[in-house]
Amino acid sequence: MFKTLLARARQGYRTAAFPPQEPVMSALFRGRPELSRDTDSSALARCAELCPTGALRVSEGRPEIDLGRCIFCGDCVAESPQRGIAFTQDWRLASSQRDGLIVSGDGRPNIDALDSELRRLLGRSLRLRQVSAGGCNGCEVEVNALGNIVFDASRFGIEFVASPRHADGILVTGPVTANMREALMMTYEAVADPKLVIAAGACAISGGLFRGNEEVCNGIEDLLTVDLYVPGCPPHPYTILDGLLRLLGRS
Amino acid sequence: MAFATTRNTIPLPIAGVPLLDIAEFRREVLARIADGGRLLLLTGLPGDGNASRLLAAVADDAHGEILLCSALVAGAYPALTPDCPAAHYFEREIREQYGIEPEGHPWLKPVRFPPGGPMIGDTEFFSVAGAEIHEVAVGPVHAGVIEPGHFRFNCHGERVIHLEISLGYQHRGVERALRGGPDRRSLYLAETVAGDTTAGHATAYCQLLEGLAGAECSPRANALRAVAIELERIANHIGDLGALAGDVGFLPAASYCGRLRGDVLNLTAELCGSRLGRGWVRPGGVGRDMSSETRGELRQRLATVERDMRNAVDLLWKSSSTRARFENTAVLSRVAAAELGAVGPAARASGIDLDARRDFPAALYRDRRPAIAVGETGDVFARARQRWREIENSVAFLTQLLEDPGEGPAVSTIGPLAPNALVLSLVEGWRGEIVHLAMTDAAGRFAHYKIVDPSFRNWFALGFAMRGQPIMDFPLCNKSFNLSYCGHDL
Numbered sequence: 213m214f215k216t217l218l219a220r221a222r223q224g225y226r227t228a229a230f231p232p233q234e235p236v237m238s239a240l241f242r243g244r245p246e247l248s249r250d251t252d253s254s255a256l257a258r259c260a261e262l263c264p265t266g267a268l269r270v271s272e273g274r275p276e277i278d279l280g281r282c283i284f285c286g287d288c289v290a291e292s293p294q295r296g297i298a299f300t301q302d303w304r305l306a307s308s309q310r311d312g313l314i315v316s317g318d319g320r321p322n323i324d325a326l327d328s329e330l331r332r333l334l335g336r337s338l339r340l341r342q343v344s345a346g347g348c349n350g351c352e353v354e355v356n357a358l359g360n361i362v363f364d365a366s367r368f369g370i371e372f373v374a375s376p377r378h379a380d381g382i383l384v385t386g387p388v389t390a391n392m393r394e395a396l397m398m399t400y401e402a403v404a405d406p407k408l409v410i411a412a413g414a415c416a417i418s419g420g421l422f423r424g425n426e427e428v429c430n431g432i433e434d435l436l437t438v439d440l441y442v443p444g445c446p447p448h449p450y451t452i453l454d455g456l457l458r459l460l461g462r463s
Numbered sequence: 464m465a466f467a468t469t470r471n472t473i474p475l476p477i478a479g480v481p482l483l484d485i486a487e488f489r490r491e492v493l494a495r496i497a498d499g500g501r502l503l504l505l506t507g508l509p510g511d512g513n514a515s516r517l518l519a520a521v522a523d524d525a526h527g528e529i530l531l532c533s534a535l536v537a538g539a540y541p542a543l544t545p546d547c548p549a550a551h552y553f554e555r556e557i558r559e560q561y562g563i564e565p566e567g568h569p570w571l572k573p574v575r576f577p578p579g580g581p582m583i584g585d586t587e588f589f590s591v592a593g594a595e596i597h598e599v600a601v602g603p604v605h606a607g608v609i610e611p612g613h614f615r616f617n618c619h620g621e622r623v624i625h626l627e628i629s630l631g632y633q634h635r636g637v638e639r640a641l642r643g644g645p646d647r648r649s650l651y652l653a654e655t656v657a658g659d660t661t662a663g664h665a666t667a668y669c670q671l672l673e674g675l676a677g678a679e680c681s682p683r684a685n686a687l688r689a690v691a692i693e694l695e696r697i698a699n700h701i702g703d704l705g706a707l708a709g710d711v712g713f714l715p716a717a718s719y720c721g722r723l724r725g726d727v728l729n730l731t732a733e734l735c736g737s738r739l740g741r742g743w744v745r746p747g748g749v750g751r752d753m754s755s756e757t758r759g760e761l762r763q764r765l766a767t768v769e770r771d772m773r774n775a776v777d778l779l780w781k782s783s784s785t786r787a788r789f790e791n792t793a794v795l796s797r798v799a800a801a802e803l804g805a806v807g808p809a810a811r812a813s814g815i816d817l818d819a820r821r822d823f824p825a826a827l828y829r830d831r832r833p834a835i836a837v838g839e840t841g842d843v844f845a846r847a848r849q850r851w852r853e854i855e856n857s858v859a860f861l862t863q864l865l866e867d868p869g870e871g872p873a874v875s876t877i878g879p880l881a882p883n884a885l886v887l888s889l890v891e892g893w894r895g896e897i898v899h900l901a902m903t904d905a906a907g908r909f910a911h912y913k914i915v916d917p918s919f920r921n922w923f924a925l926g927f928a929m930r931g932q933p934i935m936d937f938p939l940c941n942k943s944f945n946l947s948y949c950g951h952d953l
Contacts, residue, residue: 219719219774219778223722238732238736240732242737265648287647342608344611344633346632348949349610349659349948349949359721361718372607372608387635389635390578391575391583391634392603421655422640425636426578
């Protein structure tokens, strides 16, 4: 017992001061991309060919990146920075609209907070059932991190629960494999109304790297109405936490 | 010669792999295994017309050699499993992927339920009969932030008589998507075979490419890859120790280890911007060089993390109630581990002295490697203890690597891949031996790509360890193996 207390003193207080204090990401972190408007479009087209998920497109001569597909590998900038694409340190990436994930220029994804009734119901206590539907476990690692003492989502009343019957919504990761489709839908059905659907990671939003494989359903877009999209491969825990807090109107 | 001999990452012309008739193939492979060889891989390859080509790779762990032979089969062949239990899962996979029937296999069930076959979960579950026998079915959706899988327990009271594990829910077509490559997706598909083993699988993939291209990375690039692999090992092992503490309700150690895992992931993020090491390992080397200032800073932070890890984990060893739950729980005997072909820390905790970093050294590990820890008792305690000893060894090794990472460019260009060649790439990831196999066509593209995640070998061992255990110990036992669903399901 005494040793346990000593260890407690030694390990110290570790919970992040976010919010309001902004976290410091690693210097090489690849966050929200910015695209210059006046770049040679043929060079960009060649650049788009490098994109492993087809996230980078040239639309009417203007480049745009679909954060719902982007895996933030940076291959589009690696070859030639003059092409006018840069990944900033901005880790605020979530959006409540699918269209909001398509960024051009220095546009930012936006989140509309839930309406006042839902905020009254869920704003201070949000229980989510996580459904892992065919990804690589990367998103699960980062969702799990929300439960550790650094991110500690429970201080905002956000917790992951075992049963969909206890949940206010589901947080889905993975491209939704054909083999998980039924289990995902059954889990969703088991949650009582009103309920939220959160798509975390490129796979859940669009199928990500596995988009087009016959084994997957290309994410949850065609299956469920989504309330919050959290891009990333995987999303940083701060990106997920920030998305949830803004959706609840708390940040 | 019945076998062609190669080594880790050394390609071989496909024509050089002996093609035996099936009776001889069976006899030779079984004789090698009876002689101390270890079944590394058994798989189908595209064959001629209706026939498929079976390929066996037998590991000679003592000499770092890989022995290969093949046979053409159509329709059916006499299974190896009755004489070599380690073949059981490979033969189930061969039946599912190639429609070839391994006759006499005692447990022929689907592995991943790919499209076109039976519906997921539609299999004849093993069932135990008798008074007071009951079944507990769990999953695919589990009580936690965990990947999906289905577990079926046959119990007598609280005691588990048999646990059947039926997976495939994460099957997303990774191997099929790799065929025809390499292309712009390939590296990232390798990184996401198992997201918690990004550096391990990406290194296996890149080493395989470099082997086929006859290219070598610089010593420095190899050292920087090893940094990522060892950080990955430490992060996952300390996370597992925390999860084990959590499963027996010892929350102080669970909290500290959870935080420390994140600290190690943040060290990885300093290398490449991603906590999981995405984009660090690349064909020909690594994403970028590491300055001596960064190395110094990493060393310092690693020392701090090491001190805190030791402090947190010491609580585990010194808490008698924790030890009581860990000791003698879910024993995997040395014999069972060997027969089932278990690998990684789970096997080493049972006394199997196997580690690809030493036995099949490629790249950096040819010259430098960490000390290898081997346990004995094969219980949850041994698997926990094994994690900690491996953390200690990896920290010491990392400190050396960061002090002296060698010289050379971070990345070198690699040429075209050898056509009509076959290569195996082995990496000791944190869960154990990762095997990637590729076969190229006449144009040097992947005609075939096969991945064996360590979990593929170890899932059955988990079921085995649960026999005779109280069902309440399953979460603890499961965590002590901590196997990958996505690495298995591909």
